[in-house]
Amino acid sequence: MAASSGKEWRPHGCIVSAERDNRAPRNFFREEEAQIIPLGDMSLFVSILDHGGFSAAAKALGLTPSAVSKAVTRLEQRLGVRLLERTTRRIAPTPEGAAYAESLRRILDDLDKAEAAVVEGRGRP
Structure with a gap:
């Protein structure tokens, strides 16, 4: 289906949901910039901070540390x-990383709430 602007039609959001700490990749299409916003990568970034490192996040999510690093x-x-500031012994968010993570947590929580509301309302006409 083509939009009136002549651009190929694409959904604004394509979400695959999983448990909060085992979140499957999520992506949203941002039409004005013709790019996919990598919500899966964003979720992984937050998981790294929540789990204290690449390896712990990878193990919790069933991924390789290399995939998380990438x-x-x-x-x-x-x-x-x-x-992130990376050393052989630890990782720490940069000031930009900390601010970004704070925003991402709010966004990801809002997505979880939106999905829960849709699922909850599924049985109603």
Whole structure:
């Protein structure tokens, strides 16, 4: 189906949901910029902070540490800012990373609430 602007029609959101700490990748299409907003990468970033590191987040999510690291690298490249300070012993969010994580937590919580409301209302006409 084509939109009146001549652009290919795409849904604004395509969400695959899983448990809060085992969130499956989510992506949203941002038409004005013709790009996918990587909610899966964003969820992984928050999980890294919540679990205290790449390996712990990877284990909790059933992913490899490499996949988790690549997700953060993609985010940092897309945003043009370093989100995490990495050493061999620990990771810590940069000031930008901490602010970003705070915003992401609110966004991801709002998505969870929206999905719960839809599921809750499913049985009603």
